[in-house]
Amino acid sequence: MAIQVRYDRLAYHRFETLDEIQGFATNWLWTYNHDRANMGLGGITPEQKLALAA
Numbered sequence: 001m002a003i004q005v006r007y008d009r010l011a012y013h014r015f016e017t018l019d020e021i022q023g024f025a026t027n028w029l030w031t032y033n034h035d036r037a038n039m040g041l042g043g044i045t046p047e048q049k050l051a052l053a054a
Contacts, residue, residue, distance in 0.1 A: 015021045034047045041049045 013024065015024070034045055037043050037045055038049075044052075
């Protein structure tokens with residue numbers, strides 16, 4: 001499902017430079033790892049899972 005969301009979001013953006021694409025990808029990855037709850041982890045984010053393991 002994450003891949004579908006990524007492609008859906010890309011369909012609405014027109015990038016002019018490689019820097020814009022890299023910035024978009026970096027923001028998407030940060031959101032995916034920090035703000036998005038993961039059902040495979042019991043509804044918590046990967047960051048929260050790491051904090052619990054520490």
